[in-house]
Amino acid sequence: MKMRSAVITAKMLFLLAVGAAMAEPIDGPTVLKRMLEAEGRVAFTAHQVTTLAKGPSLTSEQIVYRAGFRGMRIEYLEPPRLKGEIRADDGRALVHFVPKANVVKIGPSGLAALRTRTEQAAQGFRKGNLSVELVGKDKIAGRTAYVIEVRPKLRRKAPTRKFWVDSEKWVKLKTEDIAPDGTVASMSYYTKIDFVNAIPDEKFRFEAPPGVRVERRMAPAPVSIEKARELVGFRVLEPAYLPPGFKPAGAVVQPFRRGKLVVIRYTDGVSSFSLFQTPGRMLKPRFLERLHEGPVQPDKGIYSWREGNLNLTIIGQLPMDQIRKIASSVK
């Protein structure tokens, strides 16, 4: 009798152990990891609504086609001024068709950059600056979703991103950008989503119709800051102070007027800012007054100043006092 119960107990323990190993705990970090992995894997078509709360307050509706990092296509339905616009990204170039201006703008692919950053985020977030919390379950577009909140660990008054992640396909169904004061600054969500096996490549390309003007945007590749220094003919400055959690994320050098413009990018995973510098006779005091007097958004700013012959600008999702602190530390 004792032997049999021992065997049964052993079997049960074994099954429990196997079961436990198979089922990863569904916590915030797991959901985020799967969400990031799904970015490159899932194909679907969806109807999406995007709302900005203010600056301006605006809502758009669009049809989205997505096939991992191979392609994305957005067709705007609303508002009327945007209706008919198409953005098609095939992983090599992003083509933006604006029928009302009769123009097609061609620029670097956003998906290519998204892929790099997604891989970095998936690998690094546990050790990094992000705190991820599972806060519940919800239904979006008729599908069950886990709701997670992501915020930078090291900054207390920082924006939060909230994601509703499909519990089966791990696609993000809804995103909310929440300002430090708790109000929702923007949100995007699918009202309808259909998962498909594949989407033909042609969907992600766009041929400019006859008679439409084509504008090509420059597509300089991101480089390291050291490389950027080599490429330009002036001394590139960097900030001595960065808000907690922010790290440099590469640089870009592009031709600008008679010289070059260097952009150094920084991010803490949730927010980001860019530092621009270029020499030349610009940024007169009167202009700077007008630039800085515009309506201040509590969590977003732009600040320009001159340092010798250099014109510098910081743009980013940071409160103005932080931006100014960074600016005053640039040397």
Place this chain on the structure above:
Amino acid sequence: MDCKAFSKHIGDYVNRTLSGSVADEAKAHLSACPQCTALVKELEGASAMVRSLHRVSAPAGFEQRLRDRLAACKAPETADAGRIRGWLGAIRSAFAGAPVHPRRLALRPALVGLLLCAAIAGSMLFVGRGRYSERADMDWAYIETCREQHASFASTNPLADESAIILRERARDLGSDL
């Protein structure tokens, strides 16, 4: 308000630019004055007829013909090759030997055209270099370049709301039209 006073405001009334107490007084006068009412109706009718004219669009090929016309002019000498984008860049490339759509180099031999082109080239040479570096206005264009650059970086964060960032940029491009 009597007819004489109303006649000072009748234009504004028909254009619907009256407001406040003047508008109320005007309405009150009209409700009691058949002559002024008749005149207002006639003027509104005339305005409505002009408004009802259907809109004529520029014919197909208008922009290309315009480009051909402007292409007959010398490219301005004020800028470097790398900076003139678009069809004028194509003309410069043509002069440098790169292949270009032949239509863009169509030359119109009309004397008037040539004289006008000389005037354009002359005025550009004159206005271009001198005031270029003095205008603070171009700072705004620099800020727009920076904004676009930052938006394209911010929107490739997998933890950002890309749609919202793009929408904000489109709204900025289109001003208050949205």
Place this chain on the structure above:
Amino acid sequence: MLSADAVLVLRCQEDDYDAFDEIVARYKDGIYNYIWRMISNREDVEDLAQEVFVRAFAAIKSFRRESNLHTWLYRIATNLCVDKYRRDGVEKRLIIPIERERRDDEEATSADVPDGTHDPQRLCERAELQAEVQKALSKLPEKLRAAVLLCDLEGMSYEEIAEALGCPVGTVKSRLFNARVQLRDLLKAYVEDRQ
């Protein structure tokens, strides 16, 4: 914050001529429409419309940011139309194309048929009415015609019309009034029908 037009002008001033292409794309239909109604001689309309942009291109470098691109273009257009009349004299004014002929050789977009009707009888009546209105317009002195077109066709405000015509707002108001009175007289039969 800078308007979209102002950014385009700045880009042109920086030799980014893609921006000028966009200016043409935005304004070509409005300018073409305005000139078409101003001079009524179809052969000359495209030439004049292109001339507007040629002149704008020549002068864009000295365009001041405080000014309004929209009214500036219409000012150039108005001046060209008025100058043309001085050169051509009165006779050319009376050549009025019947609206309906247009449909044979030009594509009519949906914007061209405001009431959306395709009933041939209605179209015929509309076409006749439009031809009469155009004839009446062409009998107005150019300055009055310009004012009423900018107001009723382009929907400009008094201030915008004043900028486009280079005259004070008070003058704009009196020109509009006089234009409508004259149109009323010329179109008396039709105006009465519409009541």
